[in-house]
Amino acid sequence: MPDPGLAGAAEAGLHVSALGHHHQAAHLRSLKSLEPEEEVEDDPKVTLEAKELWDQFHKLGTEMVITKSGRRMFPPFKVRVSGLDKKAKYILLMDIVAADDCRYKFHNSRWMVAGKADPEMPKRMYIHPDSPATGEQWMAKPVAFHKLKLTNNISDKHGFTILNSMHKYQPRFHIVRANDILKLPYSTFRTYVFPETDFIAVTAYQNDKITQLKIDNNPFAKGFRDTGNGRREKRKQLSLPSLRMYEEPCKPDRDGGESDASSCEPSAVRDALHSPVGALPSPLRLKGSGREEKPGPDSDAEVEKVPEERPVAAASPSAEDVTPRSSPRCLEERGKERHSPEKVKDGASPRDGPGEGLFGTRGLEKDKVEGRRKETDPAKKDTEGGGLGKEAFAPLMVHTDSPPHLSAGHLQSLALSGLHGQQFFSPLGTGQPLFIHPGQFAMAPGAFSAMGMGHLLASVTGGGSLENGALSSAPGAAGTATPFPFHLSQHMLASQGIPMPTFGGLFPYPYTYMAAAAAAASAMPASSAAAAAGPLSRNPFLGSSRPRLRFSPYQLPVTIPPSTNLLTTGLPASLNPGSEGSKAGSSRESSPLPEVPLHKTGSQRPSASPKGSLKESLNELQNIQRLVSGLESQRELSPGRESPK
DNA sequence: TCTCTCACTTC
DNA sequence: TGAAGTGAGAG
Numbered sequence: 001m002p003d004p005g006l007a008g009a010a011e012a013g014l015h016v017s018a019l020g021h022h023h024q025a026a027h028l029r030s031l032k033s034l035e036p037e038e039e040v041e042d043d044p045k046v047t048l049e050a051k052e053l054w055d056q057f058h059k060l061g062t063e064m065v066i067t068k069s070g071r072r073m074f075p076p077f078k079v080r081v082s083g084l085d086k087k088a089k090y091i092l093l094m095d096i097v098a099a100d101d102c103r104y105k106f107h108n109s110r111w112m113v114a115g116k117a118d119p120e121m122p123k124r125m126y127i128h129p130d131s132p133a134t135g136e137q138w139m140a141k142p143v144a145f146h147k148l149k150l151t152n153n154i155s156d157k158h159g160f161t162i163l164n165s166m167h168k169y170q171p172r173f174h175i176v177r178a179n180d181i182l183k184l185p186y187s188t189f190r191t192y193v194f195p196e197t198d199f200i201a202v203t204a205y206q207n208d209k210i211t212q213l214k215i216d217n218n219p220f221a222k223g224f225r226d227t228g229n230g231r232r233e234k235r236k237q238l239s240l241p242s243l244r245m246y247e248e249p250c251k252p253d254r255d256g257g258e259s260d261a262s263s264c265e266p267s268a269v270r271d272a273l274h275s276p277v278g279a280l281p282s283p284l285r286l287k288g289s290g291r292e293e294k295p296g297p298d299s300d301a302e303v304e305k306v307p308e309e310r311p312v313a314a315a316s317p318s319a320e321d322v323t324p325r326s327s328p329r330c331l332e333e334r335g336k337e338r339h340s341p342e343k344v345k346d347g348a349s350p351r352d353g354p355g356e357g358l359f360g361t362r363g364l365e366k367d368k369v370e371g372r373r374k375e376t377d378p379a380k381k382d383t384e385g386g387g388l389g390k391e392a393f394a395p396l397m398v399h400t401d402s403p404p405h406l407s408a409g410h411l412q413s414l415a416l417s418g419l420h421g422q423q424f425f426s427p428l429g430t431g432q433p434l435f436i437h438p439g440q441f442a443m444a445p446g447a448f449s450a451m452g453m454g455h456l457l458a459s460v461t462g463g464g465s466l467e468n469g470a471l472s473s474a475p476g477a478a479g480t481a482t483p484f485p486f487h488l489s490q491h492m493l494a495s496q497g498i499p500m501p502t503f504g505g506l507f508p509y510p511y512t513y514m515a516a517a518a519a520a521a522s523a524m525p526a527s528s529a530a531a532a533a534g535p536l537s538r539n540p541f542l543g544s545s546r547p548r549l550r551f552s553p554y555q556l557p558v559t560i561p562p563s564t565n566l567l568t569t570g571l572p573a574s575l576n577p578g579s580e581g582s583k584a585g586s587s588r589e590s591s592p593l594p595e596v597p598l599h600k601t602g603s604q605r606p607s608a609s610p611k612g613s614l615k616e617s618l619n620e621l622q623n624i625q626r627l628v629s630g631l632e633s634q635r636e637l638s639p640g641r642e643s644p645k
Numbered sequence: 646t647c648t649c650t651c652a653c654t655t656c
Numbered sequence: 657t658g659a660a661g662t663g664a665g666a667g
Contacts, residue, residue, distance in 0.1 A: 067649095068649095071662090072661070072662095074661095152647085165646075165647080203646060204646070204648095204663095211663070215662080215663070218662065219656095219662090220653085220654055220662045220663090221653090221663060222654050223653035223654055224662075
């Protein structure tokens, strides 16, 4: 692939033009100049480190504690990357998206679906602190995201990833060939999902086995180990029995010595390649079975290895696993445990997988828009489509340039998705995550602005940076549904404007997408989008919020449950659903960056049913448009707003 | 369920 | 030495 970035830009440009913006050419030019290279082709391969450890947790149903002050993930999310162009610069990111739209409860020693998911918090994209760095640097050693912290504090200002307790999430890893974070929006994202890393966020451990596994493997929890002393003693006794169960699995690894931890950990860090688990198939998640049942045995003993990376295409079973989670599955899960395989497969998987997840869902129309994107199509986006996508994906990566969202389908999704906005955090260098300012991205978007949305955005954002980027998409998106504003998707970075699907994207494998394109696309859908956008801006929300976002790289998968707030958010009035929105918003706002986009809105979750949602979405959009129209005129009048430029 | 404090560990 | 990360356990 020649330059994805450029391509993306180009696309964007196209869209823009379509929109009628003039800037695009200039943008393109500038982009080109920016773009470094010319790049040598690359074919990134990503393997999860400490896969065995992850598999052990996965079998039991991984739980990650979330606290107000932020808690790290354990096992730590660490990957080894190869196949990059040594000289080219890359930005590595990670985000955590909802695996489905269900809420869980740990009952009778197992995780069961307990209803619809709560509204999603705005998602934040965590940019690895070392980004951007050359391919050679990234490939030199495993890339760890251990500094990423999870929190349930919707007002978090530290840039931590905000999650809902008792909800299932899927971490995703993204590789973007770009020498500057500002270029993210126009760049192609290659996304990798490791099904074994999904987990349920909890404020307190539910499964003793998980607790024990953590204690046995996390160095900081040594004090609770049996050998150790301390409080643990009590527990020990209690737990011992159970412990053993898990222990067994673990032990192999860790044991050794002392600490287990060491053993395990290290492993984690390092190799991980194989997985014991037989996982492949499915451990599946929590849901069912896992945990208890088998603790030990399976695990290690058998271990199989799973393919490490699973490119989407792979479709392998593993992939499936991943997907499954998606919303659709909730129901299924409920009852049972999951076994996964099935689900995966087909329908689900494919779509879920890459396709939909990211792109999938909504994209159809957009596709058109995008037109070019090649890969995308395949994916197809519909959500429902379910199956389709898969094939397309098959290949591993999908490039999507654009996000499908925009299209009508998008709309829906957008709307829905819009809720979440995503922010980028990057630790840039420091290790701490930063937010990227939306503004930064903005530019690129000139296109965006072109779209006209700009001012809207601006208004919305309030100056936020994001706007820009956002805008772009925003335009349409933004407008629209309120949701959009935020982003279009849920997750976009606000700044970047890259949204992520809530659930979504679980593709197991890598897929790529061009943000820019997406943006453009989003815009494009134009009509619909536009309409939407308009509205958005108007939304009260918008105004306040800041919405921004724009396109996203991913598609949203989702379906949103109608009930969810999203919808509400989506609605004009609703906009705010208070809850979420507010929360989110707050959080973001609070966020370091002023900008904060916040978005949040809603959740995102996409509604559950795409289809239904569509209609609804459309209706909403229309309504919104109307509203917006009115608002807009007002806004225009009003001096205050800044215009984006 | 969630929050907070505590004892303990790593770095 | 102290900051930071852990799960326990009480509330």
